[in-house]
Amino acid sequence: MIYLDYNATTPLAPEALAEMRPYLERHFGNPSSIHAAGREARAAIDDARDRLARLLGAKPHEIIFTGGGTEADNLAVIGLARAQASRGRHVISCTTEHHAVLHACEHLQKKEGFRITWLPVDAGGRVRPQDVADAITPETTLVSIMTANNETGTTQPIREISAICRERGVLLHSDAIQSFGKEPLDTREFDALSLAAHKFYGPKGAGALYLRTGLSIERLQHGGSHENERRPGTENTAAIVGMTRAAELALATMESERPRQAALRDQLWDGIREALPTAVRNGDPEHCLANTLNVSFPGLDGEGLLINLDLAGICASSGSACMVGSIMPSHVLLRHGCGAGTRALDRSLFTRQGKHHKRNHYYDRPPASDLLPPANCHRMSLGRQFDYLTRLISTRHKKPLPLEKQPELPATPNRDAAMEAKARELLRDVDCPTLSQRVIVRWNPRMRSTAGTALVSKSLITLNPRLRAFGEVEVDRTLRHELAHLxxxxxxxxxHIDPHGPEWQQACRDLGLHDEKRCHTLALPRRELAARHFYRCPACTQEIKRVRPFGRKTACLDCCRRHNRGQYDERFRFLKVPGPAK
Incomplete structure (x- = not known):
């Protein structure tokens, strides 16, 4: 197996495991207990806190141990925003942040009334310091910008951003989970800093938050006075000790590892670029982690490519490991203007030169100039390109099939080339070339009352042929309506966004539809179905009628909002009742 996914997680360093072992076996006491076994565990945690503080140039009481990087990010963003709410309720972050920060900010916005400003990034994925300065208002209390991106490796101009925040009196938090041990960090530039052990050869389930002296933070959990009443819960002694040892190893080898990993990264990119001239490197090559390479293969499905790499014994990723199961492209690359067909390749301390040469051998057999000429590549369908590339890189096929023998995928029925050309032109006009390459428009004669639909996962727009009876203007409006969803x-x-929320409304305006309604009012044939299922709320006695029964437990929304803050409450579950007599 060739492991190229170190940005997702790293193996546990033997030295860290050796230091953890006594606290997994013999010294198992609860650190909060006052007897000898508890005091041994407490002493180990205190020693680890002192050692980690020295590594960061911080004070021991500025270190808060957490259960991982996500918890550290949540505690920093939500805890600091709540603690500073009396000064203002405005938070600034970036569109390419890890979801631990994105979702924490969205929670503040949706549930607690904070205003969030999302800063854009340039083509390389970097935040412009001037954008930070322009976004700060008298109500701003917190800026959260990651030190280095976990997918592209792009590093941010933290020093300039820190200077702006200091000058304007705004707190700065940074997600340094991906950069710790790979790039130098100066805690004097931050008010809060998040770390995760498993990113630098420590155990999973351990993290830390650096919080500058003098700052108060509102804890997110309740049930104890651990970590100076900032993070309750029994500390994981073994994991904390292992994380500290791994941090010492990472910083001790950082200066020697950075040039070695950068050389391997550049060698890998040279091999890919020579074999596949159409490949695109994402991120900022001048400001990038030494171990990270993110590559797009235009027109190819990233997940399918990863499956074939996995079968060939190569471990890589197409996005953040925290978003497993999602069918949407990486939000980071979408902000860069990229989409599907992307994979991230990360190597670190345990990737040796020999294995790297072995991986490059897959691309060297046979020469790409003979197998995938650019003149042929742009005329091949996406299915043929995908099949051809996966055969090229797979060790299970010594030689790819000739181009003329490549299987062709079945075409989408009822596609309309003229409508697709119009959709692509509209998308290019709003500066969305990536989506314009993927969009498909077709007619479905089976549609009755629906004017059109948009399938986001396939970039597919389906239109009702009956629209033609209402004229070209209505056909064009429906196309733009569905295109706005994509x-x-x-x-x-x-x-996650509301299907007809502000994002869709803005997209409608960008496409030339002003005051667009959610539903059409066309005289399309409708099929009226009689209600056969009747329900009543036991509290407010509200009654509803349905054609189909509820598929799962469903409660009255008005009562849940009134009595349980909008959360599901079994007391207000709809009860099925007999219908009216016929």
Whole structure:
């Protein structure tokens, strides 16, 4: 197996495991207990806190041990925002942050009334310091910008951003989970800093938050006075000790590892670029972690490519490991203007030169100039390109099939080339070339009352042929209406949005539809179905009628909002009742 996914997680360092072992076996006491076994565990945690503080140039009481990087990010963003709410309720972050920060900010916005400003990034994925300065208002209390991106490796101009925040009196938190042990960090530039052990050869389930002296933070959990009443819960002694040892190893080898890893990264990119001239490197090559390479293969499905790499014994990723199961493209690359067909390749301390040469051998057999000429590549369908590339890199096929023998995928029925050309032109006009390459428009004669639909996962728009009877103006309006759905989700990345929310409304305006309604009012044939299922709320006695029964437990929304803050409450579950007599 060739492991190229070190940005997702790293193996546990033997030295860290050796230091953890006594606290997994013999010294198992609860650190909060006052007897000898508890005091041994407490002494180990205190020693680890002192050692980690020295590594960071911090004071021991500025270190808060957490259960991982996500918890550290949540505690910093939500805890600091709540603690500073009396000064203002405005938070600034970036569109390419890890979801631990994105979702924490969205929670503050949706549930607690904070205003969030999302800063854009340039083509390389970097935040412009001037954008930070322009976004700060008298109400701003917190800026959260990651030190280095976990998918592209792009590093941010933290020193300039820190100077702006200091000058304007705004707190700065940074997600340094991906950069710790790979790039130098100066805690004097931050008010809060998040770390995760498993990113630098420590155990999973351990993290830390650096919090500058003098800052108060509102804890997110309740049930104890651990970590100076900032993070309750029994500390994981073994994991904390292992994390500290791994941090010492990472910083001790950082200066020697950076040039070695950068050389391997550049060698890998040279091999890919020579074999596949159409490949695109994402991120900022001048400001990038030494171990990270993110590559796009235009027109190819990233997940399918990863499956074939896995079969060939190569471990890589197409996005953040925290978003497993999502069918949406990486939100980071969408902000860069990229989409599907992307994979991230990360190597670190345990990737040796020999294994790297072995991996490059897959691309060297046979010469790419003979197998995938650019003149042929742009005329091949996406299915043929995908099949051809996966055969090229797979060790299970010594030689790919000739181009003329490549299987062709079945075409989408009822596609309309003229409508697709119009959709692509509209998307290019709103500066969305990536989506314009993927969009498909077709007619479905089976549609009745629906004017059109948009399938985001396939970039597919389906139109009702009956629209033609209402004229070209109505056909064009429906196309733009459905295209706005694709555009809104494309801009949002993996962030969940309301189908007809503000993102869709903005997309409609960008496409030339002003005051667009959610539903059409066309005289399309409708099928009226009689209600056969009747329900009543036991509290407010509200009654509803349905054609189909509820598929799962469903409660009255008005009562849940009134009595349980909008959360599901079994007391207000709809009860099925007999219908009216016929």
């Amino acid at each position: 555009l809104a989700h494309h801009r949002a990345g993996r962030r």
